[in-house]
Amino acid sequence: MTSETTDSLTITAGSEMGSVGAGFKDSGKNMVNLDNVSVVIPSYKSEKFIGRAISSCLSEGVVDRNIIVVEDGVFDKTSDEVRKFFGVVLYSFPSNQGAQYARNFGLSHVTTEYVIFLDADDYFEGGSVLGLLNAIDNNKSDISIGPWRYKWSERNGSIRYAREKNNFEWIGHWLNEGFHPPCSVMWRSRSVRTIGAWDESIKKNQDGELMVRGFLNDLRVAVSHSGCSVYWQHQSPNRVSLGSLEYSIEAAEKIYNQLLGNGDVVRSVSDYALGRFCCKMAWHSCLIPSKRRATLWRDRAIKHGYLKKGYNKKSNFLAAFFGVRLSANIKSILLPRLIDLIRK
Structure with a gap:
């Protein structure tokens, strides 16, 4: 493991070889290679949760060198927690740049065919990553969406499953609170880059805006029913997805204008x-x-x-x-x- 410090960030490089046996998962029929999946984790004051997120990636079969943590401002001991996991890649910014910037920065360092964006307080369980990979790969799609559930400190939510839809139905679904969190979505790396990746100008509902943009660009969507991604709910002010109502309305304005600019959508949604x-x-x-x-x-x-x-x-x-x-x-x-x- 090596470290390098620049004027803008600190880099902890991962192992070239990765962990022995990492990158393969038994699907029940044959061994599936997970070498081609990266997980980008934007992190802001997340020392209490980052270890759980990384552990879940490794347990799912993601190769250590394909786990990219982007520490969005050095404010706590997040980097110390990440360094406990040999081979995981860490980029640390000295100051806060915003979750979308961190996600896009992580994406710029992804070399695999597929990528998932996992918030530092969320995690995978039960073969979620493998399910998403099988769905996107077998259907030659651009996006796969899988099961997920809310998790509170005192209770678990029920698992929510996606249903097959055409892109216009997906837009209507997403507009009216039928969202699926980033931890339950896998992207073909080339496809998310093609549509412009994360919009750094908005501060709320970034994932909703990105998904709607993907649907508008005719990206193909597949559905997985395997495993479960966990969307952690807590009151910490450091959660990536928190934002004011005003930010939410600004994002809605951008989404609405995109929809109106597409006549097919107005006619079909x-x-x-x-x-x-x-x-x-x-x-x-x-x-x-x-x-x-x-x-x-x-x-x-x-x-x-x-x-x-x-x-x-x-x-x-x-x-x-x-x-x-x-x-x-x-x-x-x-x-x-x-x-x-x-x-x-």
Whole structure:
């Protein structure tokens, strides 16, 4: 293992040979080579979780030298934890550059045909990586999407499975909270680079924007039903995916404009899906609060024929009694607190 320091980052290089026996997994029929899969892990103040993420990669059969950790600012002992894993590659920035920058930087060092982007607090289990690889390879697709579940410190969520869809159906699915986290998605490296990789200008819903862009570019999607990727939920302010409502609305604006720029999408994605998405953004705008944005998104929802005041049963019920603006605050602030009190 060697280390090199430059003006911008510190590099810990991985083993040239890798671990003995690494890179192969028994699928039940024959040995499948995982040498062609890389995992990029953006890391920000993640010393408590990074070891679990790396261990899960190795347990799944990913070769150590194909695990690339990008430490986005040196603030804790993350690098010490990474160095416990011989052969894993670590890049450390002296200051924070943002999760998308870290992901793109890691991608620029990927030499394998396939790549997964794994947040430092998430992990794999049960043959998830092998399942994703089999799906993307056997179907000659650009993306594979596999099972995943939420995980809280006190409980486990149920496993969520993807269903086969065409790209227009995937867009409608993603617009309305049918997302799958990055840990459950494998990309053909060439394909994610071709569509421009991660958009570094947005700070929320980066994975949703990237997936929709992939669907718009006619990338082929396969589905795996093997294993499970775990999407860890906790209250740490250092989680990669946290961001304000304003950032979420900015990302939604970019996604919506991309959709409108593609006539085939406007004709093929259901008006209900587009309208419901716009209605939800109107509610979010009420929380900022921004009357101008709320009105803009509400008008868009109506244009798509979505005439409900809310985007689900709960918001429709509240809006009928309190109006959208007050209901948005009740739904986002008061109801969660009431639920917490009931649980206690």
